[in-house]
Amino acid sequence: MPHRTPCSDVAPNVVLHRRFLSPGLCAVISSEMSGTTGSPAAVVDPDGVHQVREDQRRTRTIQLPLSLFEHLVERLRGLIPVLSSQFQLKLADVVGPEALTYDPGDFFRSHRDRADNQRLSGSLSERLLSAVMFLNDWSPVGEGESGFSGGVLKLYPSGTSPTSLGRALPICGQAGTLVIFPSEMFHEISVVTRGRRQSLVAFFVGPGEGHVSVGGR
16 A cells, blocks of 8 residues: 655655654664664766775665565555656666665765666666655754754756756755655765764666665665
8 A cells, every 4th residue: 555644845856755754663773773884885887886986975884674674665665656656657666775874974976876878787777766764853063862964965956967966955854754856866965064864765666677676775
């Protein structure tokens, strides 16, 4: 059954689903993430090679317990019918989610989640929608034990190239909120200045034989 939650359009092709994750579930996921250091997250170059490039992306990926991962996948799959209609896309499945933690100094420079190279294997060329789920709250000064500052998700709805991004649409984290936008849209994560930013990232993909859900990531 599709998950029903308050939502709003904040810009063309950008949707917010508030309270998609409950405070209790956010706390459980955050606790799991805090119990491990994880590993450096990679970027994918135009040839499809995964490599750690801390000049472009500095964050760590955390492996979630399989049961929690599968629960999140099912929640996201429940959105496929309504998102397919809203974005006028043929969505087939969900890849991820991946748990990410950003410590002070961490960031992700402007990029797109969908590969231009259609010959790449896996889901990179099949990503149609990107989904970011916030697990803790942003505040201007990182208030609270679990809060953070900096680490703003900046979307560029009119961006056409890394040198022509246009005006940024800033989205500050609020625990439980899900943000959905086209995977071809340029976006970035600004530098975290205080606290620890915790989030989940997943992708809605189109029909194809190359995509598989990333188990326990």
